[in-house]
Amino acid sequence: MEKIKTIIRKEWSEVFKNRFVLFTVAFLPLILTALPLGILYATNSLESGDAVSSDIPAQFMQFCPQELTGGECFQIYMVNQFLILFMMMPMMIPVTIAAYSIVGEKTTRSLEPLLATPITTTELLTGKSLAAVIPAIAATWAGFIVFAVGAALIVNNPLVLKALLDPMWLIAVVIVGPLMALMAVNASIMISSRVTDPRVAEQLSMVVIVPVLALFFGQISGLFIINSTLILLIAVILVLVDILLVYMAVKVFQRENILTRWK
């Protein structure tokens, strides 16, 4: 456990000295918190629903409480799109850190002395994963808390607030988000163990986000509506995927190949 903590602290000392990385960790939560709050504020004055409810997919309208006006439904609909991003944020933030984790050590030639210590592969990869996942989750949760407080101050109708802070979204942000972060980080570390160029690692790692973006566009287009059942299903699938990825990341990390085949 001590060695895992050492790796985490080492990664943080290195990573957070880089202002660009700090910016990538802070920027996304800031913008994705400010935008829905801005939308809530801007749409607060909408009274008549006819003009706007026609823009909302019919499937979504079924879930909108009948007591709410079209304008309020529109508010919920718009902000719901950003809440999906809150769920995805923890997987978008740490990719830069994780993608660089192994290939970066290799390019600076610090990997060989590190592997010569009595650290196990599991300890090394766990340390590197957590170092990337923890800041992402912390930034996302902080952003969500700011959003919740801001929404409570902006929204007039308690029913709208209740719909926005539905337990489904709490599960999404508190459970699904970290599971997604773990998935993205393990995939990135696996890619980082196989490629020889940090830029390639980062580009390939970004591909992990693509399937999850389907959720975002699926709901916008009205293809499906994210509800509690879907969130729980995603959580179960992610647990299985994460277990598989952790196992594969340890298997893929072959010290000998990494040391001898990389130039």
Added chain:
Amino acid sequence: MIQTENLTKKFGDLTAVDHLTLDIPEGQVFGFLGPNGAGKTTTVRMLTSLIGPNEGTASVNGFKVGEEDQNIRRSVGVLTESPGLYDNLSAERNLEIYASLYEVPDPPGQVEKFLRMLGLWERRHDEAGTFSKGMRQKLAIARALLHEPRTIFLDEPTAGLDPEAARLVRDFIIDIKKEGRTIFMCTHNLNEADRLCDRIAVFKSHLLVLDTPKRLRAQLFGRKVVFHLLQADDSLAKQVQELPFVSEANIIDNKLLVTLDDPEAHNPDIIRLLVGAGADIQFVGELRRSLEDVYLQLIKNA
């Protein structure tokens, strides 16, 4: 403390290390010489449990390679070819990380001890990236010694250093040799190997030769003694040549060059003969072949 038997490593069709058998006792400084691509780093990586052999066995500090890898990693220190420091972290932080990974009992104490020993204490808060090459190498050596390993592997410890920094590193190696640690040193610097190593192996995928530097010179070139004479002529060389223990005797510029196996035992006989023949001897000395000559001869023959 380091034993290998038929240790072999192949990468596809290429045999990097071919049936290497070594026995290096505790406390010895062992020089591992060879051209680039000879398999020196591969050997070090096998002996430090970073990669596994295809054939043969090896043990380091009593632990078997491939079976007790964690124990080997705990008991050895490695200076890799490149220092591999965390450039944007301070010297102190670099060492603290490794002290923790090596489970050093008193990390701050050990870090301070080695930073002071290597003259880096005043610069401990500076980023490693701001250090000169020599300072970086010293920091990497400190990192390899933090956990007080019984055996130390040094891969090109003075490569790329200026003479002053190289000397500091060499002096430090002499200091750790005095502590009785086993040192396995890969180097291209033959003078350094000559000065520091108790035994030397010349290696090019397989072991070409293994002995002390002194005996290697004698084996390859014989030993040559130079007699500086006030005036020399060929008759003196002929008389010396007739002595049974002399292999060769030549006159070059008033110098008599004599090749023989055991100068310590036979020099007095030669001196007596020369004095008897009326020669005026000014100086007597041994003509030392450099280790570079030995090395180049071996590599050429290989």
